[in-house]
Amino acid sequence: MKNICCIGAGYVGGPTMAMIAKQCPDIRVTVTDLDEKRIAAWGAGTPPIYEPGLAEVVRSALGRNLFFSTDTPKAIAEADVIFVCVNTPTKTFGQGAGRASDLQYFEKVARQILQHATSDKIVVEKSTLPVRTAEAMERIFHSGGGSVHLEVLSNPEFLAEGTAITDLERPDRVLIGGHETATGRAARHQLLEIYARWIPRERILTTNVWSSELSKLVANAFLAQRISSINSISELCEATGADVEELSRAIGTDSRIGPKFLQASVGFGGSCFKKDILNLVYIAETLGLREVAAYWEQVVTMNDHQQARFVRQMVASMFNTIAGKRIAVLGFAFKADTGDTRESPALAVCRGLAAERAAVVISDPHALDNARRELADLGPAVAFETDPYAAASGAHALAVLTDWKLYRDLDFARIFAGMEKPAFLFDGRNCLDHAALHALGFNVYAIGKRAWSHL
Numbered sequence: 001m002k003n004i005c006c007i008g009a010g011y012v013g014g015p016t017m018a019m020i021a022k023q024c025p026d027i028r029v030t031v032t033d034l035d036e037k038r039i040a041a042w043g044a045g046t047p048p049i050y051e052p053g054l055a056e057v058v059r060s061a062l063g064r065n066l067f068f069s070t071d072t073p074k075a076i077a078e079a080d081v082i083f084v085c086v087n088t089p090t091k092t093f094g095q096g097a098g099r100a101s102d103l104q105y106f107e108k109v110a111r112q113i114l115q116h117a118t119s120d121k122i123v124v125e126k127s128t129l130p131v132r133t134a135e136a137m138e139r140i141f142h143s144g145g146g147s148v149h150l151e152v153l154s155n156p157e158f159l160a161e162g163t164a165i166t167d168l169e170r171p172d173r174v175l176i177g178g179h180e181t182a183t184g185r186a187a188r189h190q191l192l193e194i195y196a197r198w199i200p201r202e203r204i205l206t207t208n209v210w211s212s213e214l215s216k217l218v219a220n221a222f223l224a225q226r227i228s229s230i231n232s233i234s235e236l237c238e239a240t241g242a243d244v245e246e247l248s249r250a251i252g253t254d255s256r257i258g259p260k261f262l263q264a265s266v267g268f269g270g271s272c273f274k275k276d277i278l279n280l281v282y283i284a285e286t287l288g289l290r291e292v293a294a295y296w297e298q299v300v301t302m303n304d305h306q307q308a309r310f311v312r313q314m315v316a317s318m319f320n321t322i323a324g325k326r327i328a329v330l331g332f333a334f335k336a337d338t339g340d341t342r343e344s345p346a347l348a349v350c351r352g353l354a355a356e357r358a359a360v361v362i363s364d365p366h367a368l369d370n371a372r373r374e375l376a377d378l379g380p381a382v383a384f385e386t387d388p389y390a391a392a393s394g395a396h397a398l399a400v401l402t403d404w405k406l407y408r409d410l411d412f413a414r415i416f417a418g419m420e421k422p423a424f425l426f427d428g429r430n431c432l433d434h435a436a437l438h439a440l441g442f443n444v445y446a447i448g449k450r451a452w453s454h455l
């Protein structure tokens with residue numbers, strides 16, 4: 001194995017390939033993209049995405065065996081293994097709009113591979129795809145009638161943003177799906193040998209292609225389901241005087257349930273959970289599995305509800321009107337340690353606040369450029385401010401929507417002094433010390449907890 005090519009230099013393609021290049025100095029890795037700006041940034045050793053530790057990994061291999069290019073045909077022709085890592089967003093038009101996966105980018109790449117492959121290759125599905133996409137890809141590959149053999153593997157990515165580098169260095173597992181044929185088994189083995197350079201073999205699972213494709217959608221669905229489950233219980237806690245954090249601890253210590261992904265919040269965000277669940281729902285629907293589809297759709301419904309009720313609670317506790325009131329939104333990224341704002345709950349919350357004619361001021365240490373772009377249509381209804389103290393100055397309320405560590409370390413006495421009174425604080429991440437904030441004078445509302453009010 002000498003040459004790897006990866007098509008798509010985004011949140012997955014860039015970090016994954018940088019890690020392979022770092023761990024396998026003898027393999028030449030070329031990552032390509034249509035987006036010239038992205039490629040230029042990667043190539044300069046300044047990744048176009050914010051991810052802790054990523055720049056160091058990129059720089060460790062850049063120019064040695066890691067290269068970035070816009071010349072996809074050349075990279076395809078030279079590669080032994082091609083990872084396809086393009087975006088597979090939710091379809092916004094036609095059949096399955098709002099649910100199905102938009103496979104146009106993926107299919108274009110399949111056609112490009114067929115056009116430019118001049119020798120046998122392994123083609124790896126790295127993007128998250130509907131189950132049985134490999135079949136469609138193989139049909140395209142076979143349509144050429146040429147003599148080149150293109151063996152399709154599924155190797156979904158499980159990294160989470162913000163922890164991508166540790167996830168890639170020490171993954172819970174790597175999954176490789178291949179066909180139970182001689183060429184399929186050989187290809188699976190070749191890919192396994194790449195990962196085995198730094199990942200213990202017992203963590204590298206091999207399955208058939210369909211299990212691998214479907215496992216990715218199901219893993220995300222199960223993770224998101226846990227968040228929606230605890231969020232549904234957070235509303236019950238608020239209505240009964242139970243505390244959702246105490247509940248998470250009480251149920252999470254049961255080893256059969258486990259403690260992770262039980263953090264109640266304003267809702268889950270990110271480019272994948274919603275899209276992958278809706279894709280699962282769509283697949284179930286098209287197979288006539290109505291109950292299966294309805295079951296999983298509820299995970300998304302609950303998430304939408306959690307975001308909407310956060311805004312409703314803000315309005316209700318601020319005397320049923322927030323028109324003209326300055327509200328400082330602390331955090332816009334969908335989670336801490338990333339600048340990614342795709343499907344961030346902050347989007348729905350800020351839009352909800354703007355619809356109530358509040359004067360919204362958004363602060364975030366890494367996501368303001370994306371926030372500006374995502375909310376451009378709101379015009380002057382929203383403002384952006386890097387400094388959280390400046391954002392909070394003169395505000396009636398703070399809404400914490402991302403659990404950035406820096407928000408825990410803010411000088412809240414100073415912030416309180418500069419705010420309108422009564423001062424409200426809505427903690428959408430349960431990441432602050434509510435008793436201490438209440439003692440400072442704030443009226444504090446958190447998720448799944450009793451209100452700490454002076455009113």
Ligand code: NAD
Nearest residue numbers: 008009010011012033034035085086087088105127128157
């Ligand atoms: P992204 O949008 O950040 O990156 C995709 C890149 O592919 C873009 O830069 C785009 O320009 C490029 N591209 C599209 N068509 C191309 C073509 N024909 N030739 C060259 N480049 C092309 O997306 P992402 O977040 O990296 O996600 C990629 C896939 O990985 C998706 O299927 C996603 O579901 C999956 N995934 C994402 C994550 C995550 O944390 N973001 C984690 C696991 C899996």
Ligand code: UGA
Nearest residue numbers: 157158159160161261262263265267268269270272334335
């Ligand atoms: C998620 C999965 O964790 C990855 O395994 C997967 O590869 C990836 O999706 C993908 O396919 O894109 P990611 O979305 O980057 O990763 O981040 P998560 O840590 O899963 O968080 C997702 C959202 O859930 C965030 O908004 C986070 O704040 C929220 N969350 C998470 C909660 O509200 N509560 C929790 O207990 C955990």
